[in-house]
Amino acid sequence: MSDKKNQCIHCSVKSCRHLKQDQGLCGLESVQIAPTPMAYSGDPADESMCQSYHCK
């Protein structure tokens, strides 16, 4: 469990309420990542998304 204490989630999604914009970091202890409906296209942008996102 000690490795989780050192986890750092870098993010730049400015519309998310969890983003610490001044630091470029997610304020959550952990996030859930899931495949998108567009998965398996081969384009990295289509394969995963943050399920912990909440609009401001």
Ligand code: SF4
């Ligand atoms: S919840 Fe997801 S989208 Fe929002 S700041 Fe954290 S990593 Fe970024």
